Amino acid sequence: MIAPSRPDAARLVAPWADWNIRFRDGRRVLETGTFALTEGAIAAGCRFFAGYPITPATEIAEHMSKRLPQVGGYYVQAEDELAGVHMCAGASLAGLKAMSASSGPGYTLMHDAYGWAVANEVPLVIVDAMRVGPVSGITGAPGQGEFYIARYCSHGGNIESLVLSPDSVQETYWLTIDALNLAERFRTVVTILTDQVISDMQEDLFLPRSADDLADIVVPRRHNREMPFYPQGSDAIDVPPNVVGQGTGVCVSAYTHTPEGYDIEEMEAHWDQSIRLINKIRRHRDELLRYESVGLEDADVVVVAYGAAARTAKTAVLRARSLGVRAGFLRLITLWPFPDELFGRDVPYVVCELNYDGQLVREVQRAAPARDRVHFMGKSAELHTVDEVLRAVDGVARGQGVPPMPYIWTEVR
Amino acid sequence: MANRLVEKYLRPSQIPTKACHGCGIGMIENWILQAIDELGWSRDDVVFITGIGCVGRQTYATWGGDNVGATHGRALAVATGLKVAQPDKKYVVVVGDGDAAAIGTSHLIHAARRNLGVTVICEDNMGYESTGGQFSPTTPAGYVMNSSPYGMVEPNFDPCDIVKAAGATFVAEYTAVQWMQTRKAIKKALQNDGFSFVHVRFQCNENFGAYALGTRDTVANIQWIEDHTRGIDGDGNPTEFKWETGVKHDASNSRPEFSRLLRDLNTRVAAGHGRRAHG
Numbered sequence: 001m002i003a004p005s006r007p008d009a010a011r012l013v014a015p016w017a018d019w020n021i022r023f024r025d026g027r028r029v030l031e032t033g034t035f036a037l038t039e040g041a042i043a044a045g046c047r048f049f050a051g052y053p054i055t056p057a058t059e060i061a062e063h064m065s066k067r068l069p070q071v072g073g074y075y076v077q078a079e080d081e082l083a084g085v086h087m088c089a090g091a092s093l094a095g096l097k098a099m100s101a102s103s104g105p106g107y108t109l110m111h112d113a114y115g116w117a118v119a120n121e122v123p124l125v126i127v128d129a130m131r132v133g134p135v136s137g138i139t140g141a142p143g144q145g146e147f148y149i150a151r152y153c154s155h156g157g158n159i160e161s162l163v164l165s166p167d168s169v170q171e172t173y174w175l176t177i178d179a180l181n182l183a184e185r186f187r188t189v190v191t192i193l194t195d196q197v198i199s200d201m202q203e204d205l206f207l208p209r210s211a212d213d214l215a216d217i218v219v220p221r222r223h224n225r226e227m228p229f230y231p232q233g234s235d236a237i238d239v240p241p242n243v244v245g246q247g248t249g250v251c252v253s254a255y256t257h258t259p260e261g262y263d264i265e266e267m268e269a270h271w272d273q274s275i276r277l278i279n280k281i282r283r284h285r286d287e288l289l290r291y292e293s294v295g296l297e298d299a300d301v302v303v304v305a306y307g308a309a310a311r312t313a314k315t316a317v318l319r320a321r322s323l324g325v326r327a328g329f330l331r332l333i334t335l336w337p338f339p340d341e342l343f344g345r346d347v348p349y350v351v352c353e354l355n356y357d358g359q360l361v362r363e364v365q366r367a368a369p370a371r372d373r374v375h376f377m378g379k380s381a382e383l384h385t386v387d388e389v390l391r392a393v394d395g396v397a398r399g400q401g402v403p404p405m406p407y408i409w410t411e412v413r
Numbered sequence: 414m415a416n417r418l419v420e421k422y423l424r425p426s427q428i429p430t431k432a433c434h435g436c437g438i439g440m441i442e443n444w445i446l447q448a449i450d451e452l453g454w455s456r457d458d459v460v461f462i463t464g465i466g467c468v469g470r471q472t473y474a475t476w477g478g479d480n481v482g483a484t485h486g487r488a489l490a491v492a493t494g495l496k497v498a499q500p501d502k503k504y505v506v507v508v509g510d511g512d513a514a515a516i517g518t519s520h521l522i523h524a525a526r527r528n529l530g531v532t533v534i535c536e537d538n539m540g541y542e543s544t545g546g547q548f549s550p551t552t553p554a555g556y557v558m559n560s561s562p563y564g565m566v567e568p569n570f571d572p573c574d575i576v577k578a579a580g581a582t583f584v585a586e587y588t589a590v591q592w593m594q595t596r597k598a599i600k601k602a603l604q605n606d607g608f609s610f611v612h613v614r615f616q617c618n619e620n621f622g623a624y625a626l627g628t629r630d631t632v633a634n635i636q637w638i639e640d641h642t643r644g645i646d647g648d649g650n651p652t653e654f655k656w657e658t659g660v661k662h663d664a665s666n667s668r669p670e671f672s673r674l675l676r677d678l679n680t681r682v683a684a685g686h687g688r689r690a691h692g
Contacts, residue, residue, distance in 0.1 A: 025578075069675075069678050084490075086490035087491070088494060090496075091495070091497060093481070093494070094497075095498055095499065113487065179603070221575070244479045244499075245495060246479075249477070251481075252480065252481045253473055253474070255470075261474070262427065311584065
C-alpha cells in the first residue's frame with residue numbers, strides 16, 4: 001500500500017501510509033469499522049463523547065460508553081444530536097478532546113453546534129456514518145448523500161471545512177487519529193464521512209500494542225492562556241486551543257467577535273474573523289491532502305470514488321488493467337477542501353458515488369479540465385458491482401460513455 | 414465606578430451593556446453579583462454562561478472571568494460539557510424565557526433530570542423582545558404582542574413547574590420587585606451541588622411594556638410587575654392573575670450531581686466493579 005513498485009500498485013498519500021508499516025507488529029483483531037473508529041479516537045486522546053443512538057452509528061456510542069470509563073473519560077447520552085455536539089464543544093473548551101457521531105437524520109440536527117464550534121475554533125471530531133436517504137431512508141443501506149452537507153455544515157457562509165472519508169476498517173482507525181490531530185492543529189471541527197458499509201463490516205485490524213506507542217503521532221491538547229484568543233486575520237495553524245474554566249478570561253460566543261471574544265457588530269471585525277476561518281485552512285491545503293490512486297499518470301480513463309464505493313471501483317480498475325485497458329483509480333480521502341490538484345490531466349473521469357442526484361461528480365466537473373469528459377455513475381442504497389464499473393470503464397475508454405445499466409444513473413443536470 | 418461589585422467582578426470594557434433604558438437585566442445581574450460576593454467567590458471561581466436574545470446579548474462578556482455565550486437554547490448543553498470536563502468550577506447560566514422555556518426546553522429538562530451542577534437564572538421578560546416583541550410561552554394569556562395582535566391565544570406555562578417535575582433540586586420564582594428575596598434565593602441556588610433554577614420576571618419598556626401594557630414608562634412597567642406579584646392593583650382590587658413567588662422546591666444537595674455520577678462510575682470501573690447487579 002505504499003510505493004508503486006509495479007504499475008498496478010496503489011499509491012497512498014496519507015500519514016498512515018507510514019503508520020501501517022510501523023505498527024504492523026501489534027495486536028491483530030477481526031473487527032468492525034465502528035470499533036476501529038472508537039479505538040482510534042481513544043488512542044488519539046478522545047475523552048468525551050456525547051451522542052444519540054442512530055443506525056448505523058449506534059455502535060460508536062455503545063463502544064464509547066464501554067471504553068471511555070475505562071480510560072477516565074466520559075460518555076453522555078444526549079437528548080438529541082444538537083445537544084450532543086454542543087456538549088462536546090463545551091467539553092472540548094474545558095480541555096477534553098471530544099467526539100460525536102451520527103447518521104444523516106441526526107447529522108442534519110448538528111449544524112447549529114457545528115457553526116458555533118467552527119467560528120470559535122473549538123477542536124472537535126464529528127462522525128457521519130452515511131445511510132441512504134432522503135430522510136430516514138433505509139437504515140441499513142449505504143448512501144453518500146452528505147458530501148455537500150458536510151462541506152456546508154453550517155449556515156451563514158464564511159467557513160472552510162475539513163472532511164475525511166475512510167474505505168476500510170484499518171484506515172478508519174488511522175484516519176480517526178489523524179482527524180483528532182487535525183482538529184487540534186487547525187482548531188476546528190473535522191468531519192469523518194464514513195458510511196454504513198465501512199462502519200458495519202468486519203475486517204482485519206492491526207492495533208498498536210499500546211497507546212503509548214503512538215506518543216510521537218498523537219497531537220496533545222495544549223492550552224492557550226493569553227490574548228489573542230482569536231488571531232483574527234491570521235492564517236496560523238498549531239495555535240493552542242482556548243480553555244474555559246482556568247481563569248484566562250476567555251470569551252466564547254455565537255456572535256461575530258473581537259480577538260478577545262467580545263461580541264461586535266463592525267464589518268472590520270467580521271472580515272478579520274472570516275479571513276481567519278477561511279485562510280487557516282485554504283493556505284495549508286498541502287497539509288491536508290490525502291488520497292489513494294492507481295495509474296493516474298498514464299491512464300486513459302480515471303475512475304473516481306470515495307468510501308465504500310471506492311472498494312468495488314478499485315477492484316474493477318485493477319481488473320480492467322489486467323485486461324489491457326489503461327484505467328486509473330482515484331480514491332479521495334480528503335473530500336474537503338476539495339483536491340482540485342488531482343484532476344489536472346485532461347482525460348475522461350468516471351465518478352462512482354452512492355446517490356442518484358450527483359454530488360461528488362459536480363466537484364469533479366468543476367475541477368477537471370473538460371466538464372463534458374466527466375461521467376456520472378450513481379447508484380443508490382447498494383454498492384456498484386465490479387462488472388458495472390468495468391462496463392462503464394470500457395464504454396468510456398471507447399468514447400461511448402457509460403452504457404445504460406439498470407439502476408445506474410448517469411445524468412447530471 | 415459607583416458599584417464596588419462592578420469593579421470586583423465585571424469587565425469595565427463591556428459595561429455599561431447595550432440594554433435599553435429601564436431594562437431589568439442589569440438590576441438582576443447586580444443581585445447575582447451580590448449573591449456571589451456574599452459567598453466570597455472570585456472571578457476565577459465562576460464561569461458565566463449565556464444564550465441568545467436580550468438576556469444573552471446584554472449579559473455576555475460582562476463577567477470579569479470566563480464567559481461562554483451559546484447558540485440559542487443550547488446554553489445548558491454547552492454547560493453540560495463544561496461541567497463534566499471541569500467539575501470544580503461554578504456555572505452560572507443566565508438565559509431568557511425564549512432560551513429556557515421555548516427553544517431550549519429540552520436541554521433544560523434533561524439538565525434538571527441529570528441534576529447537572531449549574532445554577533440557571535431565567536430572566537423572563539415575557540416575550541421575544543430583542544426581535545421586536547413577540548409572545549413567548551411565558552407571556553400572560555390574552556396579552557397583545559407583535560405576533561399576537563388579537564391577544565395571545567396559546568396557553569402559557571411556568572418553567573418552574575417543568576424543572577421541578579424533571580428533577581431540579583432547587584427551584585425558586587421571584588419578580589423584579591423582590592430584590593432581597595431574589596438575592597437570597599440565588600445565593601441558596603449557588604450553594605446547591607446540583608441543578609438550581611431561579612425564575613425572575615422583569616420589566617421591558619421597549620416592547621412588552623409598549624405593546625402589551627401600552628407604556629414605555631419604567632415606573633409604570635415596574636408597577637405592573639409589582640401589582641401582579643402582590644395580586645392587588647394600585648386601587649386595591651385583585652389583579653386578573655397573580656404570580657406565585659417564593660422557593661418552590663428545595664431539595665438542595667439531596668441527590669448526586671451529574672459530573673459526580675460519571676466520576677463515581679469511572680472509579681467503579683477502575684476497581685473492576687463496572688457492572689451494576691440487577692435484582
